[in-house]
Amino acid sequence: MRDFLPITLEDMKKRGWDRPDFVFVIGDAYVDHSSFGPAIISRVLESHGFKVAIISQPDWKDENSITTFGEPRLGFLVSGGNMDSMVNHYTVNKKRRSQDAYTPGGVAGKRPDYATIVYCNLIKRVYKNSPILIGGIEASLRRLAHYDYWSDKLRRSILIDSNADILMYGMGELAIVALAEALDSGLDVKDITFVPGTVYRTITLDHVVNGITLPDYDDLVKDKREYARSFGIQYMNTDFASARPLIEKYGEKSYIVQNPPSRPLTTLELDDVYELPYMNDYHPSYKKLGGVPAISEIKFSLTSNRGCFGGCSFCALTFHQGRVVQVRSHESLVKEATAMTKFPDFKGYIHDVGGPTANFRRPACDKQMTKGACPNKQCLYPTPCKNMKVDHNDYIQLLRKLRAIPKVKKVFIRSGIRFDYMLADKSDAFLKELCEYHISGQLRVAPEHVSDHVLDLMGKPRNEVYLEFVKRFNNMNRRLGKEQYVVPYLISSHPGSTITDAIALAESVRDMGYMPEQVQDFYPTPSTISTCMYYTGLDPRNMSHVSVTRNPHDKALQRALIQYRKPENYDLVKEALLRAHRQDLIGFDRNKCLIPPRNSASEKPAGKTGYQGKNPGKNQNKNQSRNKKGIPAKYQSKHNSKPTQKTSGPKRGKR
Secondary structure (H helix, E strand, C coil), rough: CCCEEEEHHHHHHHCCCCCEEEEEEECCCCCCCCCCCHHHHHHHHCCCCCCHHHHHHHCCCCCCCCCCCCCCCEEEEEEECCCCCCHECCCCCCCEEEECCCHHHHHHCCCCCCHHHHHHHHHHHHHHCCCEEEEEEECCCCCCCECCCCEEEEEEHHHHHCCCCCCEECCCCHHHHHHHHHHHHHCCHHHHCCCCCCCEEECCCCCCCCEEEEEHHHHHHHHHHHHHHHHHHHCCCCCCCCCCEEEECCCCCCEEEEECCCCCCCCCCCCCHCCCCCCCCEEEHHHCCCCCCCHHCCCCCEECCCCCCCCCCCCCHHHHCCCEEEEECHHHHHHHHHCCCCCCCCEEEEEEEECCCCCCCCCCCCCCCHHCCCCCCCCCEEEEEECCCCHHHHHHHHHHHHCCCCCCCCCCCCCCCCCCHHHCCCCHHHHCCCHHCCCEEEEEEEEECCCCCHHHCCCCHHHHHHHHHHHHHHHHHHHHHCHHHHHEEEEEEECCCCHHHHHHHHHHHHHHCCCCCCCEEEEEEECCCCHHHHHHCCCCCEECCCCCHHHHHHHHHHHHHHHCCCCHHHHHHHHHHCCCHHHEEEEECCCCEEEEHHCCCCCHHHHCCCCCCCCCCCCCCCCCCCCCCCCCCHCCCCCCCCCCCCCCCCCCCCC
C-alpha cells in the first residue's frame, strides 16, 4: 500500500502488522520526502522488506512517549533531525531561536538540546536490551571527540553519551541495509563491527585490521594541539577508497572505532533511492497545526547530485557526503519533475535542480570513482587541478529536458554554483544558459570574503577569481539584454579574519554597492576544519597558527562593518575604524568613507555620506532605492543568519 508509514498503533494494525521491525525516533516532524533523511532511510528499509514505524518528536520527559509500538523486533533507529539540534535551537550568539521550520506550525521547543543523546537514553531506560542505531547529521558529525561550541568544550563521541550501540555516518543507505540484514540474521549487535560507514564501541582491538590510533580522549582534552593533530588525521581519512579504521581510546579499556566510509552510490542506485514511494509531503495530521514550514523550500525542487569536491573549510560535506560526486540520471529526474507537475499546488516553477553544488554533474576526475579523492590535495583550491575534468554539457542537457516538460514555466537553480569551476570551463555555454533561463534578477554565489589570506584558510578561490566571474557574468547579461546581478554570500569573523580584514571587506561592500541586510557570522558547527581552527587556533592541515576572534564584542565589530550603513551599527563601526587607525574612512566622501562624523549622521542624505542615516532628508533622490551600482532594492537580498549546516545544498534537507 502506498501511504505514510505508521505513526500510531491503529496505522500499524491497518497494515496487518503485529509489531514493527524497527521504530524510528526522530527529532523532526514526519515528512515523507526524499530531502528528509529519515524518509529515505525508512523507505530504503521498506524496499528491503523491513517494517518501520515512526515516532516523531516524542516528549523526552515522558517515558511512555516512546512506547507507542512496544519493543521493535530488531531495534530502534534514532535521528536528531535534518539539522544538528543545537544549530536548530540557537543562533551564533547562543540565543534561543523563536521558530523551528521542521516542527508543525514552526513551533520551537518540541525537541530537546542534544536530541540524539536524550532520545537514546530515554529508550534505554524503558527497553534496556533493545539495540539502538543512530544516524543523521547530528550523529554523523559528532561520531568522534568533537568541539562543542554551545558548551565551549571538547565532548566525547556521541556513541558514549547516547549509550547507542552503532552509529551510521554519511548518507547511510548502504549501511542501514547491511545492519538490518545482520540483525535479522541473528547476529548480536555487539558483533556487527564490519559495516563500512559505521562507528562502534569495543573493549578489544583484536579484530581491527590496519587501524590508525588517534590520541586518547584524555590527551585531547589536555592539549588543543593534540586535538588539531587528531582532526587532521580524520580529515585525511574521509574517502571510501583510501581511508583506514580510526581508533579513539577512552579510559583504560574502552575504544571507539570508526570504519572507513561507505562507497559512493552508482547512478542506478541513486535513482532507485529517489524513486521510492514517498508521499512527498508532511504527514496529514500536521495540517491543522499549520503544516511543516521546511517543506516549502524543497517540495518543488530536484536533488540531482550528492557529494562535493569543493572542499570549503567551514563546510561539513567532506565528513558527511564525501568528495566524490554522485549523480542521478536524466530519466529519473525528468520522471520526478513530470510527476511534480501533477501536484495540485504546482504553479509551473521548479525551484531548484542541484545539491551541495548544482553545477557538479560528475566526479572531479576519472580516477575518483575507483581510487577516490586525493587525501592530501584539493580539486579546486588553491587553483583547479590540472587533472580535473570541467564539463557542463550534461547539466545543460538536463536543464533543457526539464524546461521542455509540459506545465513547467521556469526552472530555477538555487543550490550553490561554484564560480571557479565555471571559469575553468573553456566554453561559456553554461553561463549563457544560466543567465538566459535559470535565474530571475539575482544569482547568489559565495565568495565569502575578499582578503586572500582569509580565503586561503577557507579553502576558497582568491578574490581576483570572484571579480573575474562577476565581470564575465555582467558581460553575458549585457549580451542578453538582461538586468541581473550577482549577490554575494559573506562570512564575518572566520578564523584568520582580523579587524583589518573586516574593514577590507566593508570597503569591498561599499565599492560593489551591495549592502546585505543580514550577515553570516562564522558559526563553529561540529566536524569542520574551520571549527577546529576556532577551537585550537591551529590549521589541522599543516598545524600553522591561526588568529581567532572569539570575544562576542570583537565579533560584533566585524559583523557591523559589513553592515556599516545601519544606524544601529554606527558606534561599533566607528570603534572598529578607530581601533584600526582608519579615520580616513570617517567623513563625507561617498566614494571612500563608510560613516560620517557623529554630529552629521542624521543630517546628511545617505547618498551624500555613504551612511544610511535615520532621517535621510526630504531631498532624497527618487532613485535612492537603487544602490551605487544600480542594483534595485528588491535584489538586495536578505542573508540568513541561520547557517545551513550544508550537507546537500543550501535549501535542502539534511541527513
